Amino acid sequence: MSRQDSGADAPTRAQLRDFYDDYALALDDGDLDRWTTFFTDDCLYRVVSRENFQEGLPLCTMECRGIAMVRDRVAALRETTVFEPRTLRRMVSCLRVNEGGQGASSQANFALYESMSDRETHLLLVGRYLDRVVRQGGELKFRERVCVYDNYRIRTSLVYPV
Amino acid sequence: MNTTVSEAPVSTWQARRWPQEREARIPAWIYSDPLLFQREMEVFHHGPTWNFVGLECEVPAAGAYKRSWVGTKSVLMVRDEEGGIQVLENRCAHRGAPICWENKGVVKDFTCPYHHWNYDLCGNLQGLPFLRGAMGKGGMPRDFRKDQHGLRRLRVATRRGLVWATFGDATPDLESYMGEEILALLDRTLGSGRLRLLGYNRQLLPCNWKLYLENSRDPYHATLLHSFFLTFGLLRTDTAFRAVPTLGGRHAIMASTYSAATAGTQNEVTKQLASLKTDFVLQDMDVVKPVDEFGDSSMINFSVLPSVFFQQHGNSLAIRHIIPKSESSTELSWTHYGFAEDDPAMHERRIKQANLMGPAGYVAVDDSEVLAQMQPVAESAPDSVQVVEMGGRDVAAQETMVTEALIRGFYAYYREKMGL
Numbered sequence A: 001m002s003r004q005d006s007g008a009d010a011p012t013r014a015q016l017r018d019f020y021d022d023y024a025l026a027l028d029d030g031d032l033d034r035w036t037t038f039f040t041d042d043c044l045y046r047v048v049s050r051e052n053f054q055e056g057l058p059l060c061t062m063e064c065r066g067i068a069m070v071r072d073r074v075a076a077l078r079e080t081t082v083f084e085p086r087t088l089r090r091m092v093s094c095l096r097v098n099e100g101g102q103g104a105s106s107q108a109n110f111a112l113y114e115s116m117s118d119r120e121t122h123l124l125l126v127g128r129y130l131d132r133v134v135r136q137g138g139e140l141k142f143r144e145r146v147c148v149y150d151n152y153r154i155r156t157s158l159v160y161p162v
Numbered sequence B: 001m002n003t004t005v006s007e008a009p010v011s012t013w014q015a016r017r018w019p020q021e022r023e024a025r026i027p028a029w030i031y032s033d034p035l036l037f038q039r040e041m042e043v044f045h046h047g048p049t050w051n052f053v054g055l056e057c058e059v060p061a062a063g064a065y066k067r068s069w070v071g072t073k074s075v076l077m078v079r080d081e082e083g084g085i086q087v088l089e090n091r092c093a094h095r096g097a098p099i100c101w102e103n104k105g106v107v108k109d110f111t112c113p114y115h116h117w118n119y120d121l122c123g124n125l126q127g128l129p130f131l132r133g134a135m136g137k138g139g140m141p142r143d144f145r146k147d148q149h150g151l152r153r154l155r156v157a158t159r160r161g162l163v164w165a166t167f168g169d170a171t172p173d174l175e176s177y178m179g180e181e182i183l184a185l186l187d188r189t190l191g192s193g194r195l196r197l198l199g200y201n202r203q204l205l206p207c208n209w210k211l212y213l214e215n216s217r218d219p220y221h222a223t224l225l226h227s228f229f230l231t232f233g234l235l236r237t238d239t240a241f242r243a244v245p246t247l248g249g250r251h252a253i254m255a256s257t258y259s260a261a262t263a264g265t266q267n268e269v270t271k272q273l274a275s276l277k278t279d280f281v282l283q284d285m286d287v288v289k290p291v292d293e294f295g296d297s298s299m300i301n302f303s304v305l306p307s308v309f310f311q312q313h314g315n316s317l318a319i320r321h322i323i324p325k326s327e328s329s330t331e332l333s334w335t336h337y338g339f340a341e342d343d344p345a346m347h348e349r350r351i352k353q354a355n356l357m358g359p360a361g362y363v364a365v366d367d368s369e370v371l372a373q374m375q376p377v378a379e380s381a382p383d384s385v386q387v388v389e390m391g392g393r394d395v396a397a398q399e400t401m402v403t404e405a406l407i408r409g410f411y412a413y414y415r416e417k418m419g420l
Helices: A015-029 A030-036 A050-057 A065-078 B034-043 B174-190 B208-213 B219-225 B228-231 B344-356 B364-380 B405-418
Strands: A038-047 A062-065 A088-096 A105-116 A120-134 A137-150 B026-027 B052-054 B064-070 B073-079 B085-089 B104-106 B125-127 B156-160 B164-166 B195-203 B240-248 B251-257 B298-304 B306-313 B318-328 B329-339 B385-387
Touching: A015 A030, A015 A088, A015 A105, A030 A065, A038 A050, A038 A065, A038 B195, A050 A137, A062 A065, A062 B064, A062 B344, A065 B228, A065 B344, A120 B208, B026 B228, B034 B318, B034 B405, B052 B064, B064 B318, B073 B164, B085 B164, B125 B156, B156 B174, B156 B405, B164 B174, B174 B240, B174 B251, B174 B298, B174 B306, B174 B318, B195 B344, B195 B364, B208 B318, B208 B329, B208 B364, B208 B405, B219 B228, B219 B364, B240 B385, B240 B405, B251 B405, B318 B344
Parallel strands: A038 A137
Antiparallel strands: A038 A062, A088 A105, A105 A120, A120 A137, B026 B385, B052 B164, B064 B073, B064 B104, B073 B085, B156 B164, B195 B329, B240 B251, B251 B298, B298 B306, B306 B318, B318 B329
16 A cells, blocks of 8 residues: 555545445446446455454454455345345444554444335444545545444344455 | 132143144244243243253363353253263252352352352352350251252263263263254264364343244245355255154254355346345355355254254354243343364454344344244234245154244144144
8 A cells, every 4th residue: 555545635525425325326226337436446345243352352243355256246136035125224423534654544334224115124234334545547445344333132034245 | 610829720721722733833832831931841841851050171170160050940050070971950958049140250169159058069058156055056957968958960971072860860871862863963063073162152132932942943035034155155055955843753863964155146046035135245255155164065053942043054163052031021141152173264253244143143133123023913813823834744853944844843743742
């Protein structure tokens, strides 16, 4: 990573806020193809429990190493997964831009609400995004997005990405 | 007729009759009756059975503990001063408060937060505040004996890095309880026993624990519901397969042969399966390319009554702990492991292939979704019966995936123990 990423070319807080909102909207709209465009080719995408994360355990609930696995996640979801229809909505708040280190790191809280086809909405997941965002060809991309969820248990299934 | 408020509630299950087709039928009322659930806990989980508690490596040094479950009871697995492992009920001998409120930690001893009764790592009551009262008043009776008021200690057995516990005084030793076939598989799957903890996945399934247990003894569904398995040849109806109930249906083995040659190809059998998608390819195939680490080209999954399923899917090894919460709620807790001697490539492979399993697993989501759908139906139609006749009506071992013999085996065992 060059110094540029953390220097003059680093995304501003306002740019990051827009980027985070775009990401959430793409997923809330169910646009999984667009979801894959938020990542760099060498990305790391993880959804991990706070329990594993705090203990430094490597197991994730979802893990994509590289864009190929991000696309595979979408393909498997479309082609083979059997699940009850649902709508998810993401609330993203408390964006924080961390200074220093290699590249810009940022974080935000998320709440993920799940509405099943014939039942009331419930809170599915709460946690925080721990991210490394880089600028690539003028666009912001996640080189790393680690979604650490606070829940001890996941309610039934986690079908869609966080 | 006169009734009094003190009269025990009428138990509906004792008045029920199992269908005359025996274990070829499952009546839906067994999934929704809270009194039947209580009886199941007494007979199985809290009775003369060996329950999975955790891995030895989770409590490496004296005072290290991990909270776990035996049936509906909270227990503590703790390493004692002598290096042994104790499993203690997490319930103060005084007023029944849980003494430990954290999932893991390291302590010198345990102190109940409520009245500060203090126990050593083996559960012995060491002291309690105001034993002799304060200012000459209060205090425990002179004949109160601390040695009679320790934490409840479970019998413990360890084998190849795993910790098992039982509430039963009459439970046979672990080896007899498992039987020769399951012991051999435990030894195969746990290898050196120098286990490396990779992490946990936990989910709360809105279904009866037996629905999950049946699912883990049901090879028939695996190639139909799980088209991901089939598409990548990880499990197919046209490969060699053994479905073996052991010890009268207490445990169950599902052994399949993995063949790289049949992956993604069709034949007469697979052509019948509409869900086979030969045009679906993954961009990163590592997730479906196992290395034959046990040297037998086999994927062997097995279910140990009452609470655990051993998973070997490719190189993703996990122990699925089935923790009943109520007649309609079950926690599924996955402990993924590797071995201390794994090279970095194998370590990476296990983590990558774990994408197939857990609450977001390419394969496992299908199961949690289906079981969540089934519970309300069972509750709405307790008098309905399920038909379990694939592969016949008996409980003999079979060499096919297209069988429900393991489910019938379980219910033969279940009915005997429950007196149903």
